[in-house]
Amino acid sequence: MAQQVHHLTQFAERPNVTINVIPAEVVAHPGLTGAFVIMSFDDAPTVAHIEARTARIFTDEPRAVAFLQQTAGKLLALSLNPVESIRLMTSIVEDLSRA
Numbered sequence: 001m002a003q004q005v006h007h008l009t010q011f012a013e014r015p016n017v018t019i020n021v022i023p024a025e026v027v028a029h030p031g032l033t034g035a036f037v038i039m040s041f042d043d044a045p046t047v048a049h050i051e052a053r054t055a056r057i058f059t060d061e062p063r064a065v066a067f068l069q070q071t072a073g074k075l076l077a078l079s080l081n082p083v084e085s086i087r088l089m090t091s092i093v094e095d096l097s098r099a
Helices: 002-011 062-078 082-098
Strands: 036-039 047-051 056-059
Touching: 002 082, 036 062, 047 062
Parallel strands: none
Antiparallel strands: 036 047, 047 056
């Protein structure tokens, strides 16, 4: 696990990658219901890809996309900023490396 977290910190050095970590103290948050990705395009509608335990779907339905955009905003508000996130991840790598 230490190598995986370290690998993520290296990815965060790329100009097109931002990592925001939701700290463990935030017990319940809207991200626990499943993973999703929002994809925006210049010449096509915004599309969301939603992953559940047994299904994966793509949708461009405006209400569903808007709901997921709001959810992403809430998750971002709960997360640490990128600098704090990398600091936390680095400390996790150090702790795991000592074990």
